[in-house]
Amino acid sequence: LTGRPPFEGATDWAILRAQIEEPPRPPSEKVPQVPRWIDQAVLKALAKAPADRFQTVEEMRRTLLRQGETLPGQVVPPPPPPVSIHELPTQAAPVQRAQTPPPLPAIPPAAAPLPVQTSYQPVPLPPRKGAAGKVIAAAALAVALLGAAGFAVWLFSDTTSSEAPGDPQAQVSPEPTANPANPPAQQAADPEAGTAPSGEDTRPAPVPVPSRQEPPSEPEAEEEPAAPEPEESSTPGTATYVPPTDEPEPAAEPPLEELRRLATDLQTRSTEILDTYQAFLDAKEEAGEELTDDDETLQEHLEELADAADHFHKAVEGGGFFGRVRRRPAGANLLKVQQRSRELAQKGKEVDALMAKVQPGGDVRQAWKAIRHDWQRALDVATELR
Known part of the structure; x- marks a missing residue:
């Protein structure tokens, strides 16, 4: 009606307080053209007490349609006059004495109930988990750890076992190298044997060189037949040249x-x-x-x-x-x-x-x-x- 709220304030708290404490102002104060019956309807709708407001929407609608005139109330018929009751004389009612009932026979004592056989058996409560439960849990954990460690060792041994066949060949391959070690020792003794015929007759026979003897740890060198070959030389001071043998090639890889x-x-x-x-x-x-x-x-x-x-x-x-x-x-x-x-x-x-x-x-x-x-x-x- 006026373009402004009915209650105003600088803050929300001030507006709320005005709604509770201050009476509403008629709209005609802001807009003089508002008729008086609208002021009355607005003030009644904004009344503080609920009983002073319109009780229903229909009541407010009719008031606005009739421009403020109140509807005539319904005529309530007067209550009917009370019915007069004639007073009657008080009469005493006959008193009936209650007859005494005969005594009841004595009730025999109840017999003791017979025991009823049932299948119910008390269930023993489980023992509390104490130190024994902790020991069992620790033992189970230890068994699990040992099983995991055993599986790891087994897996590692499985991977390394496939490489084992190559080792014996690596140990056997150095054996042929013992053969070329003998010719130098033989050559050192052979020149002395070859110079004996060209020297004086009184010269003693050459003494065998101790280097020809092989240590007992290598008996294979004694079986070599290459010793007599240099003795065929007749020229003094010369020896047959034996070329060094090549080192044997390593064993072929599987x-x-x-x-x-x-x-x-x-x-x-x-x-x-x-x-x-x-x-x-x-x-x-x-x-x-x-x-x-x-x-x-x-x-x-x-x-x-x-x-x-x-x-x-x-x-x-x-x-x-x-x-x-x-x-x-x-x-x-x-x-x-x-x-x-x-x-x-x-x-x-x-x-x-x-x-x-x-x-x-x-x-x-x-x-x-x-x-x-x-x-x-x-x-x-x-x-x-x-």
């Missing part, structure tokens, strides 16, 4: 052990060359050169080569960790090993062709040279396995 070594080297080197080639690409970009399609294709083929090397390593190791747990020998599935070696060789040929096109840095080419030798050798060894 194919399976060589495959395992090659598989491990290939797995490591194929991962390292990825980092080396990435450094080459970064240096090329920093120099302002644009990467070609062959550069990116070579990087993808190197990643595929690393995956193929990993698969080849798992096949050679008999399935990785689970193969060792199940005691599967390395290289047990020869067909799988040969298949993985062919896949590795195929990837190696693709990378080799791209290396010739890209011509990366010297570090990359040197690393690739070692990898190419390994996968070619791995293919040859795997093909010869039967």
Whole structure:
């Protein structure tokens, strides 16, 4: 009606206090055109006491429609006159005496109830967990730790037992080196034997050189028949030259052990060359050169080569960790090993062709040279396995 709230204040607390304590002001004080009957309706609606307000919405609506006139109240009919009651004389009611009931017979004492057989049995309470429970828990924990330690020792011994067959060959290989050690001792004694015929007759016979005797720890040197060969020389002061024998080549590595070594080297080197080639690409970009399609294709083929090397390593190791747990020998599935070696060789040929096109840095080419030798050798060894 006025465009302003009925109660005003500087703060919310002031407005709330005005609603409780201050009486509402009629709207005509703000807007004089408001009729008086609207002032009355607004003041009645904002009355402090609930009884002074409109009791229903219908009552307020009718008041506004009739412009403030109150509705005529309903005529309430007067209550009917009270009915007069004639007073009656008081009459005494006859008193009836209650007859005394006969005495009841004596109740015999109740017999003791017979015991009823039931299946109920008291359940003993479980003993409290004390020191015994703690001891059992500690013992179970100790057993679990011992089992884990035993499993670790068994797994470690399983991985190292496959490498044991190579040791006897390493111990036997130095034995042939004892043969070339004898000719120098024989040569030292032979010249003295050869000069005896050309000297004076009164010269005593040559005494055997003690160096010909071998220590008892090497009885194999006594069986060599090479001693009489230098005695055929008749020229004084000369001895037959015996060329030094070459050291025997180390015993050939077993194919399976060589495959395992090659598989491990290939797995490591194929991962390292990825980092080396990435450094080459970064240096090329920093120099302002644009990467070609062959550069990116070579990087993808190197990643595929690393995956193929990993698969080849798992096949050679008999399935990785689970193969060792199940005691599967390395290289047990020869067909799988040969298949993985062919896949590795195929990837190696693709990378080799791209290396010739890209011509990366010297570090990359040197690393690739070692990898190419390994996968070619791995293919040859795997093909010869039967």
